[in-house]
Amino acid sequence: MILIKIFKALGDETRLRIVRILKDGSFTVNEIIFIISGRQSNISHHLKILLDAEVVESKKEGSWIYYRLSAVFRSSVKDWIFTFLNNDISGVSDSIGDDRRVDVIYQKRKSIAMEYFSSIDDDDEKKLFSFMNSIFSSADIGSILSGKFDTIADIGCGNGRNLPVLAQYADCVIGVDSSARMLQFAEHICIENGLTYKLEVADITELPFMNNEIGGVLINMVLHHLAVPLVALKEVTRVLQPNGKLFLVEFLPHHNEGLRDTHADLWLGFTEDEISGWVKESGLDVLKTEIKEHQGYRILILIGQKPV
Structure with missing residues (x-):
C-alpha cells in the first residue's frame, strides 16, 4: 500500500523536482521555492502531498522547519527512483538549473562557518x-x-x-x-x-x-x-x-x-x-x-x- 501512495505522489513533475533536490540534504520551504522557482502556495501544496505519502518528512530546527526524504522512502524506492531521475530520459525539466540553485544554498550555508572561523581572534x-x-x-x-x-x-x-x-x-x-x-x-x-x-x-x-x-x-x-x-x-x-x-x-x-x-x-x-x-x-x-x-x-x- 505504501508503494502505491509513493508512486501516486511522484506523478507530478514539480514533486519529482522536489524529491530530486532532497537526495542528500534538507531545505526550508523558502529554500525550495528559490530552487524550484515556484510560488509558496504551490510548493506548500506539493509538500503536503509528499508528506501525506511519506515521501518526505519535516524536521523542526528551533524556529525553522526543514524538509527531507523520509526514512520510509529511503529504505524502499530511493535508489531506483534516483537511477531514473539522474538519467537524461527522465524528462524532468531544468535539472541543471535546480542543481545550480541548490549549490547557491549550500555555498551560503558554508560561508556562515567559514566567515566565523576565518575571522576569530x-x-x-x-x-x-x-x-x-x-x-x-x-x-x-x-x-x-x-x-x-x-x-x-x-x-x-x-x-x-x-x-x-x-x-x-x-x-x-x-x-x-x-x-x-x-x-x-x-x-x-x-x-x-x-x-x-x-x-x-x-x-x-x-x-x-x-x-x-x-x-x-x-x-x-x-x-x-x-x-x-x-x-x-x-x-x-x-x-x-x-x-x-x-x-x-x-x-x-x-x-x-x-x-x-x-x-x-x-x-x-x-x-x-x-x-x-x-x-x-x-x-x-x-x-x-x-x-x-x-x-x-x-x-x-x-x-x-x-x-x-
Missing part, C-alpha cells in the same frame, strides 16, 4: 574551545579511541586540541580544517607537543587524500556546521582504508538557538537514527553507538568501519 578562540572542551574534552576523545593506525586524521580539527591525543594511536596525525586561521593555532600545538604531523587547509567534502589512504578519522563536533553532512561522510568513506575506522562525536537534538549566533552552528543537533543512517548510506558499517550527557547536552558517540 585569540580571545574568541579560547572561549570557543573552552566551551567545546566542557562539552566533550580531549580526555573524552581518548576514551573512545582504540587500535593503532599509520595515519589518523582529525577532520575539522579547529585549533588542534585533540591532535596530541590522536598521536598516541598513530604514527602520523593529520589536522584538516577549512580555516587557515584555525590551523595556525593547531600548528603551535603540534610543535609544542613534538608531534609527527601534517596540516591541510581543505573542505571536508573535498579532502586532499587518495582513495583508501587514511587509517582512521575523527569527526568531533563538526557535522552541525556542515551544509550537507551526508556528502561529507561519503567523502570520508572514500579516503578511509578498508577496515579503517571513523570516530564520530556529535550533538543530539537540543534547543539552544543561541549557538547559531555565538558559534556559527547551522544545525541544532541530529537524532541517532539520522547520523547512523548517513554513516550507513555513506558506505560504512556502524560498530557501536553510545549516548552521554555533558553540561546539559546529549552527545552521540559513533564508531564506524569501512568494509574490506
Whole structure:
C-alpha cells in the first residue's frame, strides 16, 4: 500500500523536482521555492502531498522547519527512483538549473562557518574551545579511541586540541580544517607537543587524500556546521582504508538557538537514527553507538568501519 501512495505522489513533475533536490540534504520551504522557482502556495501544496505519502518528512530546527526524504522512502524506492531521475530520459525539466540553485544554498550555508572561523581572534578562540572542551574534552576523545593506525586524521580539527591525543594511536596525525586561521593555532600545538604531523587547509567534502589512504578519522563536533553532512561522510568513506575506522562525536537534538549566533552552528543537533543512517548510506558499517550527557547536552558517540 505504501508503494502505491509513493508512486501516486511522484506523478507530478514539480514533486519529482522536489524529491530530486532532497537526495542528500534538507531545505526550508523558502529554500525550495528559490530552487524550484515556484510560488509558496504551490510548493506548500506539493509538500503536503509528499508528506501525506511519506515521501518526505519535516524536521523542526528551533524556529525553522526543514524538509527531507523520509526514512520510509529511503529504505524502499530511493535508489531506483534516483537511477531514473539522474538519467537524461527522465524528462524532468531544468535539472541543471535546480542543481545550480541548490549549490547557491549550500555555498551560503558554508560561508556562515567559514566567515566565523576565518575571522576569530585569540580571545574568541579560547572561549570557543573552552566551551567545546566542557562539552566533550580531549580526555573524552581518548576514551573512545582504540587500535593503532599509520595515519589518523582529525577532520575539522579547529585549533588542534585533540591532535596530541590522536598521536598516541598513530604514527602520523593529520589536522584538516577549512580555516587557515584555525590551523595556525593547531600548528603551535603540534610543535609544542613534538608531534609527527601534517596540516591541510581543505573542505571536508573535498579532502586532499587518495582513495583508501587514511587509517582512521575523527569527526568531533563538526557535522552541525556542515551544509550537507551526508556528502561529507561519503567523502570520508572514500579516503578511509578498508577496515579503517571513523570516530564520530556529535550533538543530539537540543534547543539552544543561541549557538547559531555565538558559534556559527547551522544545525541544532541530529537524532541517532539520522547520523547512523548517513554513516550507513555513506558506505560504512556502524560498530557501536553510545549516548552521554555533558553540561546539559546529549552527545552521540559513533564508531564506524569501512568494509574490506
